[in-house]
Amino acid sequence: MATKVLPQPERDEIRVEAVLQALGEPVRLTIVRALADNPAGVCCGEIELPVTASTRAHHLKTLREAGVLSTHTDGTRRISILRREDLEALYPGLLTGILSAKQ
Amino acid sequence: MATKVLPQPERDEIRVEAVLQALGEPVRLTIVRALADNPAGVCCGEIELPVTASTRAHHLKTLREAGVLSTHTDGTRRISILRREDLEALYPGLLTGILSAKQ
DNA sequence: TCAGTAGTTCGACGATCATCGTACTACGAT
DNA sequence: ATCGTAGTACGATGATCGTCGAACTACTGA
Numbered sequence: 364m365a366t367k368v369l370p371q372p373e374r375d376e377i378r379v380e381a382v383l384q385a386l387g388e389p390v391r392l393t394i395v396r397a398l399a400d401n402p403a404g405v406c407c408g409e410i411e412l413p414v415t416a417s418t419r420a421h422h423l424k425t426l427r428e429a430g431v432l433s434t435h436t437d438g439t440r441r442i443s444i445l446r447r448e449d450l451e452a453l454y455p456g457l458l459t460g461i462l463s464a465k466q
Numbered sequence: 467m468a469t470k471v472l473p474q475p476e477r478d479e480i481r482v483e484a485v486l487q488a489l490g491e492p493v494r495l496t497i498v499r500a501l502a503d504n505p506a507g508v509c510c511g512e513i514e515l516p517v518t519a520s521t522r523a524h525h526l527k528t529l530r531e532a533g534v535l536s537t538h539t540d541g542t543r544r545i546s547i548l549r550r551e552d553l554e555a556l557y558p559g560l561l562t563g564i565l566s567a568k569q
Numbered sequence: 570t571c572a573g574t575a576g577t578t579c580g581a582c583g584a585t586c587a588t589c590g591t592a593c594t595a596c597g598a599t
Numbered sequence: 600a601t602c603g604t605a606g607t608a609c610g611a612t613g614a615t616c617g618t619c620g621a622a623c624t625a626c627t628g629a
Binding site: 379380381382383384385386387388389392422449451454455456457458459460464 | 478482483484485486487488490491492495503523556559560561562563564566567
């Protein structure tokens with residue numbers, strides 16, 4: 364098995380500007396919505412996106428470094444999970460507010 | 467008197483990506499925090515910001531066009547007010563979540 | 570009327586960003 | 600071992616963005 368968690372900021376290192384900037388991009392917002400629908404985590408490649416694999420990797424890195432999601436390895440795949448608890452603790456209501464936007 | 471409201475999107479025209487992108491900029495977030503502390507509205511020039519007047523005007527326009535704030539004239543001054551009701555209706559909890567971030 | 574104040578608009582400039590193709594790494598299966 | 604798959608890293612490029620100064624508009628007060 365030997366799963367490994369990719370580097371990410373601690374809860375107290377998360378900055379609200381970075382989170383908002385990360386969420387304010389259409390492709391990344393699509394990713395976040397997909398993660399919200401799958402609490403168990405989603406394999407990056409399974410999310411349908413209008414961009415190439417390298418751009419997808421770039422967006423996932425941006426979201427991870429902002430503290431929005433967590434990624435761990437699983438063989439050749441990478442499973443991403445929304446950091447709901449951390450975000451809710453830091454900015455209560457923010458995530459649910461965004462997700463309640465009707466597309 | 468003859469106050470006039472500057473052009474802004476209707477509630478149903480507000481897009482969440484635009485709102486998040488507008489809020490994800492340090493100077494603009496400072497403006498929003500100042501407005502949140504003054505429900506009656508704030509004159510643009512009264513907010514202390516590390517930018518020139520033209521940059522300030524640019525940020526206020528961005529926030530207004532995103533639907534975050536409303537501006538009306540009052541003589542030579544322009545009073546800006548946070549669109550709390552609209553934002554709360556569209557994205558319940560988002561604003562309070564952001565404002566609860568400890569700077 | 571004239572000067573001063575508050576703010577916007579315009580063009581320019583440098584920085585950041587989203588996107589891509591290519592090359593690379595890591596793992597699993599044959 | 601070798602091949603295929605999943606994903607990352609690296610430049611490069613074109614677009615967007617934050618910033619500024621200068622010129623302009625609109626209103627107030629002397």
